Amino acid sequence: MTDPRHLARRYRRARLLRWCCLAAVVFALSCVMLLLFDITRKGIGGFSVQRLSLSVRFDPELLGLEGLEPRPEDLQFADFPALLSASLAALIPGAGGDGSQWTALLDDNADFLLYERLLADPRLLGTEVGFELPLSGWAERYLDEAGSKQYATLVEAELLSTLDWLVEQGLVHLRFNDTFFSAGDSRSPSSAGIHSALLGSLYTLLVCFLLSFPVGVATAIYFEEFAPSNRWITLLEININNLAAVPSIIFGLLGLAVVINFFGLPRSVPLVGGIVLALMTLPTIIIASRSAIRAVPPSVREAALALGASRMEVIGHHVVPLALPGMLTGAIIGMAQALGETAPLLLIGMVAFVVSPPTGLMDPAAVLPVQIFLWADSPERGFIELTSAAIMVLLAFLGVMNIGAVLLRRRFERRW
Amino acid sequence: MTTVERDNELSSTVGKPLLDGADDVKFSVRKLAVHYAELQAVHDVNLDIGQRQVTALIGPSGCGKSTFLRCLNRMNDIIASCVVQGEVHLDQKDIYAPQVDVVALRARVGMVFQKPNPFPKSIYDNIAYGPRLHGQADSPSALDELVETSLRRAGLWAEVKDLLHRPATSLSGGQQQRLCIARTIAIQPEVILMDEPCSALDPIATARIEALIGELKCDYTIVIVTHSMQQASRVSDRTAYFHLGRLLEVNATDKIFMAPEHPGTEDYITGRIG
Numbered sequence: 001m002t003d004p005r006h007l008a009r010r011y012r013r014a015r016l017l018r019w020c021c022l023a024a025v026v027f028a029l030s031c032v033m034l035l036l037f038d039i040t041r042k043g044i045g046g047f048s049v050q051r052l053s054l055s056v057r058f059d060p061e062l063l064g065l066e067g068l069e070p071r072p073e074d075l076q077f078a079d080f081p082a083l084l085s086a087s088l089a090a091l092i093p094g095a096g097g098d099g100s101q102w103t104a105l106l107d108d109n110a111d112f113l114l115y116e117r118l119l120a121d122p123r124l125l126g127t128e129v130g131f132e133l134p135l136s137g138w139a140e141r142y143l144d145e146a147g148s149k150q151y152a153t154l155v156e157a158e159l160l161s162t163l164d165w166l167v168e169q170g171l172v173h174l175r176f177n178d179t180f181f182s183a184g185d186s187r188s189p190s191s192a193g194i195h196s197a198l199l200g201s202l203y204t205l206l207v208c209f210l211l212s213f214p215v216g217v218a219t220a221i222y223f224e225e226f227a228p229s230n231r232w233i234t235l236l237e238i239n240i241n242n243l244a245a246v247p248s249i250i251f252g253l254l255g256l257a258v259v260i261n262f263f264g265l266p267r268s269v270p271l272v273g274g275i276v277l278a279l280m281t282l283p284t285i286i287i288a289s290r291s292a293i294r295a296v297p298p299s300v301r302e303a304a305l306a307l308g309a310s311r312m313e314v315i316g317h318h319v320v321p322l323a324l325p326g327m328l329t330g331a332i333i334g335m336a337q338a339l340g341e342t343a344p345l346l347l348i349g350m351v352a353f354v355v356s357p358p359t360g361l362m363d364p365a366a367v368l369p370v371q372i373f374l375w376a377d378s379p380e381r382g383f384i385e386l387t388s389a390a391i392m393v394l395l396a397f398l399g400v401m402n403i404g405a406v407l408l409r410r411r412f413e414r415r416w
Numbered sequence: 417m418t419t420v421e422r423d424n425e426l427s428s429t430v431g432k433p434l435l436d437g438a439d440d441v442k443f444s445v446r447k448l449a450v451h452y453a454e455l456q457a458v459h460d461v462n463l464d465i466g467q468r469q470v471t472a473l474i475g476p477s478g479c480g481k482s483t484f485l486r487c488l489n490r491m492n493d494i495i496a497s498c499v500v501q502g503e504v505h506l507d508q509k510d511i512y513a514p515q516v517d518v519v520a521l522r523a524r525v526g527m528v529f530q531k532p533n534p535f536p537k538s539i540y541d542n543i544a545y546g547p548r549l550h551g552q553a554d555s556p557s558a559l560d561e562l563v564e565t566s567l568r569r570a571g572l573w574a575e576v577k578d579l580l581h582r583p584a585t586s587l588s589g590g591q592q593q594r595l596c597i598a599r600t601i602a603i604q605p606e607v608i609l610m611d612e613p614c615s616a617l618d619p620i621a622t623a624r625i626e627a628l629i630g631e632l633k634c635d636y637t638i639v640i641v642t643h644s645m646q647q648a649s650r651v652s653d654r655t656a657y658f659h660l661g662r663l664l665e666v667n668a669t670d671k672i673f674m675a676p677e678h679p680g681t682e683d684y685i686t687g688r689i690g
């Protein structure tokens with residue numbers, strides 16, 4: 001006989017517990033959503049850029065290249081700022097002077113874009129070319145914030161009214177910020193991009209995976225299948241488990257001391273970064289792989305052994321295939337940690353200011369989190385936007401990695 | 417040591433543990449003792465197992481039947497704490513001699529387990545695994561044929577011939593157990609060890625497997641552990657009764673069930689212990 005009042009109390013307690021769990025989930029989710037919302041709000045601007053359509057005639061006279069068949073060295077000394085000013089003066093009516101006052105509308109390195117274009121194709125000298133040049137930081141914010149007059153005190157009224165006029169004329173366009181994905185780091189926010197960092201992360205993770213996954217899986221197989229049970233092996237096991245809890249910066253110190261100073265590999269390269277991160281990831285992979293191997297039913301092992309399979313064949317044909325999904329899960333958790341890791345990479349010099357994208361494992365590179373760290377530290381306003389945009393890219397990278405892992409796992413699990 | 421001397425030593429076992437004609441002896445086990453660390457699970461067992469016969473091992477739970485059975489194909493090797501002493505001869509050759517290849521031994525002495533344990537692969541791959549491993553089929557068509565004959569012999573072909581590429585785990589328990597038997601005979605062993613093969617099955621599936629054992633004994637030596645007296649009496653030629661790690665009585669099956677010599681055996685088969 002159950003007392004109904006007692007039963008009611010039990011139900012009430014169960015309900016309370018359920019509400020607590022639900023509240024915890026809601027709290028955790030709202031924190032994540034808030035974070036994502038904030039980053040998106042700040043970073044979304046980083047993916048677009050306001051550009052001014054401007055037609056430029058590469059006038060040899062203005063550039064100081066008269067009568068020359070221009071060589072690359074000559075172009076370096078050509079007067080592109082003057083060319084830019086003149087082109088702006090031609091566009092904007094009623095301007096006095098040489099038009100140099102209007103260059104404040106455009107990004108600092110707008111004249112550099114003209115130089116690059118002519119350098120790429122010297123035959124353009126004397127011809128007219130259409131450009132879409134990025135607006136300066138203040139102009140972009142002025143437009144973003146829907147014409148708020150907040151900048152009126154800082155910027156001359158004449159410039160603001162000119163900007164309004166340009167927008168009215170339909171000469172200013174919102175464009176996708178391809179520089180962000182195609183350029184390396186830069187001192188100027190408008191020409192800074194994450195291309196080098198993205199490639200650097202990719203190379204580093206590749207090295208990390210190729211080193212840590214086979215080594216981790218092999219170690220796990222040794223411990224589970226071959227290791228004798230004695231004091232040394234137990235000591236080793238405890239140490240590996242503890243290794244998972246070692247602060248990551250220690251691994252950076254190790255990399256610096258061993259890989260760079262002892263083996264003499266260069267600093268700042270993805271190879272060294274990958275090695276250091278592999279050391280960091282190894283314990284995670286070993287622990288996950290061991291529990292995956294242990295979860296393989298002993299009946300399968302016995303069946304194979306009784307059919308005359310050797311020890312290695314049992315492992316190769318049955319244990320590893322069945323444990324692979326679990327091993328991959330461990331690897332993905334480890335790789336996700338490695339992707340977000342900054343501290344050990346700072347120590348091995350992957351904080352370099354890297355402009356050109358790395359072309360291989362031995363080229364200096366930055367990685368995404370370090371790039372975010374560097375930008376977050378920069379005083380220019382434009383970098384705030386880029387920081388959040390880079391965080392979004394990092395999260396997307398992580399998302400793609402996880403989806404890939406899930407698909408891979410499905411593929412292996414489908415073998416029942 | 418002469419046979420007479422040996423026989424005198426077998427004081428602890430009554431009945432007829434040893435066979436006369438050496439020709440039809442498949443396994444001869446002498447002074448077998450098995451320890452799991454401190455615990456001794458099998459004490460001083462002397463037993464001959466006849467060729468192309470079904471030998472049933474019976475006895476209460478925990479008396480060491482499985483342990484003894486696993487000594488015959490050295491499955492105890494994989495248990496770290498397990499120590500086997502004594503001699504086990506298969507066709508007059510010691511299987512615990514240092515030069516013996518365990519892998520080759522297990523290809524000659526197959527095993528069917530208490531719980532059906534198909535590989536998590538297709539039905540076809542389950543059967544084909546052993547022959548592939550030992551290189552027993554040189555062409556895909558030969559392999560197909562081998563799979564078919566094995567399944568036919570195990571009485572499973574009619575049920576699965578259209579589902580060969582379905583997962584083996586989707587079969588029923590009884591079908592899975594017959595699949596495991598088919599898998600074992602696919603590598604053409606000489607001996608099949610069965611550890612309570614029907615304990616997880618319903619009476620109909622059990623009857624099918626018993627019929628199968630009756631057919632298989634023409635070609636194979638079979639050693640079967642069972643908890644069912646009826647089963648032992650139906651399928652076996654000789655029966656061995658284990659108690660607390662000792663082999664108490666061995667005799668022809670009819671003899672043991674009609675007129676057991678050892679009082680312990682009688683108690684067990686009449687249901688007074690175990």
Ligand SMILES: Nc1ncnc2c1ncn2[C@@H]1O[C@H](COP(=O)(O)OP(=O)(O)OP(=O)(O)O)[C@@H](O)[C@H]1O
Nearest residue numbers: 452455457476477478479480481482483484495497
């Ligand atoms: N892997 C093992 N490690 C340690 N002890 C074991 C192991 N396997 C069996 N034993 C012990 O050995 C003794 C005999 O076990 P065994 O499995 O051979 O009995 P059994 O006759 O097959 O029993 P059942 O009829 O219940 O299957 C038991 O006391 C058991 O506790």
Ligand SMILES: [Mg+2]
Nearest residue numbers: 481482483611
């Ligand atoms: Mg048993």
